[in-house]
Amino acid sequence: MTAQTSDVEVRVPAAASGPRLRAVGLLAALVALLVLLVLSLLVGSTVIAPSVIWDALFHPSADIDQFSIRDYRLPRTIVGLVVGMALGAAGALIQALTRNPLADTGILGLNAGSSFAVTVAVGVLGIRDISGYMWFAFGGALIVTIMVLLLGSTRRGQSPAVMVLAGVCVGAVLGGAGSALQLTNPDAFDAMRSWAAGSILGRPLDVVWPVLPLFAVALVLAFAVSGPLNAMALGDEIAAAQGVRLARTRVLAIIAITLLAGGATAIAGPIGFVGLMVPHMARWFVGPHQRWIFAYSILLAPSLLLASDILGRIVIRPSEIPVGIVTAFIGAPVLIALVRRKKASGL
């Protein structure tokens, strides 16, 4: 397989790197993430000296600059880290589970479920507070996942292709109902257009804490199913022959996806593209190896999110662009350059 020279799609691509290079790459990704975390504290619409930032974190006082660090930059950095990790892991899981390179959190209807629930909360119930409607977003994602799982299941097991279509259907119906509500209710439209952009600004940390234990559970599940998912990439029959319990693996993977993607959307709104693009890049670097793909995705996704957020703060200073809008502008050129340069690996 490694001797392929023609420009055809390689089904089982050789990993771009050996185990040692993979580990080095992982380390580099970790360093990049740490650098971006520091930058996220340093860069903003106002220039604040690093010493003040240090004091704000470790010797708090009532200084106004310290205030803006503690109340704005620190929370958004933490939110970016947490949401990014969740989106990366969810994206990697969804693509492995559905074996579809188009799959992302939007595909299983999760975003549409969250959006519809938030539209109802904002437009019908009049809730205007993020900590009020975040649970609507989470609940919407959860209900949609259960519906998709039921629609895509038979007594013999689930078919990923049918599940994807079921997700599209459920998402479409809810999306249409949501648009109808928004187009007839200008207040809801106004509130939803900013929520739908996806942002990590102005999310108090009390919004993050309750979601963290759920993320922890989901990450453990994700690593637990990565071995079976590797086998399932070869086809259901081969996986079953190797002793993989298909139905259980799929259900566990879907639980993990819902917790991760639902939680991330509840906190930040629908941030597209991160979960779609990062697993692709990881797969091109490490080859079809789920555990490495997860590890890379969990480090690269928050890096992309934080880099986008930092850029969004400085491009039209003193105003800001929400992070959900910037991610695609940073990520898409990289993705296109990569797919043109390398032999793209299918799923």
Place this chain on the structure above:
Amino acid sequence: MDFGRRVLVLRRWRIAVRLEWRSVIVCGALAVAVACMAVLALMTGSYQLSPGQVVSALVGGETGLVHDIVVEWRLPRVVAALVFGAALGVSGAVFQSMLRNPLADPGIIGFSQGSYTGALIVILVINGSYVQLIGGALLGGMATAIAVYVLAYRRGVQGFRLIIVGIGVSAMLDSLNTWLILKADLEQAIAAAAWGAGSLNGVSWDQVAIGGVCIAVLLLLAAMSSRPMRQMELGDDTAVSQGVRVSPARLGMVVVGVALTAVVTAASGPIAFISLVAPQIGRRLVRTAGITLAPTALVGALLCLAADYLAQHVAPTPLPVGIITVMLGGGYLGYLLFTEARRRL
């Protein structure tokens, strides 16, 4: 023992046409349903008519008010829904077959997002007229489709690379659209979003005639390419070995698929989802493995017409047809998936 499906063979002169009975029956039933739906749509409105009046107006037996209502006011909209629905369905079928992915539609190559971007810029930034809106939408859509195709071109276009480049470009345009809507004045933003949902309001005979001729030609081209389409569904290598020139065939399919969507978008805005869902429903009704064009076109027409009927007459306030197509198509495909799952038990 399964000896294949029963077929109907028509021989006349030196041509033989081989049709599967199931697909003949399904298409017949769909055509009847489309006709009934059309009569219902022509009857309904603030001035209610009987089926007899509608039919006699159509064959030229009525004069005066009834003739005006049916032929001049209601018929253009009904014909538009039928023709545009069929066009969207077939464009989706072409893309799904070409990319071998049930999620593919002309949105994949960025056309829908690009045309929405063009329209948003005309509405929100330069505050242009309706003609400029159409121009902006077409320009945006075409430019995006060409950009995606060129970016994906590297010694031929491979399906997978086209998908990835399409995702990237579409995602950027989606973001740009969100940003434009976010920064705009609320009233203008709602108007733009309503255009973006697709609507048949104010469709005239002129638009229907021009659009209809273009669509008829394109549908013919699509039907002619259905044989290479089916061979390419088996994989590029197999198709090449059977004498299909894969790259030119693929370019032709992209052009036909995008052009079909472009004609509809120019007249009515981007009506979402028919292109995605009609091929899926069509093949489930006929129960074939691949994509079939005739049932797809009929399903698209029926879906668009029924959705427009619901949007005008059943919804509490008149809505853009695109919102109803999404809900109706999504709901029906969901129901089909559900019954299919039960049948496999």
